[in-house]
Amino acid sequence: MKIKYGIMGTARIIDRFVGAVRASEMGEVRALASRSLEKARERADGLGINTAYGSYEELVKDPDIDVIYVPTINHAHKENAMLALENGKHVLVEKPMTLSEKDTRELFDFARKKNLFIMEAQKSLFLPVTNEVKRILENDEIGKVHLFEYSISIPEVGFRWFYDKKSGGGALYGSGNYILAHAMNLTEEKLTSATGHATLSDEGVDLQCAFVLKSQGGVLIEGKITTMVQSDSILRIFGEKGKIEIHDFWKAREATVEIYGEPVRTISHPVEFEMVYEVDHVNECLVKGLHESPVMKSHYSIESAKITDDLWTEFLKAS
DSSP, rough: EEEEEEEEEEOTTTHHHHHHHHSSSSSEEEEEEEEHHHHHHHHHHHHTEEEEESSHHHTTTTTTTOOOOOOOOOGGGHHHHHHHTTTTTTTESSSSSSSHHHHHHHHHHHHTTTTOOOEOOOOGGGGGHHHHHHHHHHHTTTTEEEEEEEEOOSOOOOOGGGGOOOGGGGGHHHHHHHHHHHHHHHOSEEEEEEEEEEEETTTTEEEEEEEEEEEEOOOEEEEEEEEESSSOEEEEEHHHHHHHHEETTTOSSEEEEETTTTTOOEEEOOSOOTHHHHHHHHHHHHHHOOOOOOSSOOHHHHHHHHHHHHHHHHHHHHH
């Protein structure tokens, strides 16, 4: 059995997504669409995709497609995902799912009414490294955990709409969901008490931001995202008996575990396309007839959107 994907748009990320689908056990890329047939054909040819469409409407009406992947500009995620759902397609939509809690809830509610699967793309939750780190935490190997320190540095963003707030640009919309969903997954707890600050551009886009939250169990979670300087991109988890470090945690192939007083050990899971685990999970959910992921849960997306809304209120108050 093959799960057939249609891709909405020509964003750079689709190169890796196509590689992941082809590396998956059941995935197949069926078609790609753009607002321009010429652009779609050029991108499809470059990726070895047979079918190209000059509109998203044509793509979602293709009867041979099971699921639509939505990696379009942030502010268009809701509209594009809704178009796919209205036409009976399952949906995998890039983070952030939408630009508000309200819109995120609406997508999940509509998908449920249509008996369709929808998930926000959060590849980090499906990585073998993440799963192994979660087992270490659950087994209390580093003792009671009190602090998560997340840091993301992307000094060369590479696309212009990042600097336009209406388009969903900025550091928090760009990478905040990586941190929020990852922390909820590792702690299995709701995050509360969000507070933060940002460095805003003249156009009102957050070029960098820092925020602090708490899990319901009392774990302090710090997040920093910057596009202004070259810094470390790393997650550090501190427990009473040791610590864990994961560089580039959202796509990690390795992590180090240090139990104080013992040699540092390395967790290693090399893979060419880190999104393959996420694709395999989506495929499995569809085969089982699920409408929601049991891993990247709907409330992760909804809570992330709410926290993002709250943090933007904080940013604007302080500006």
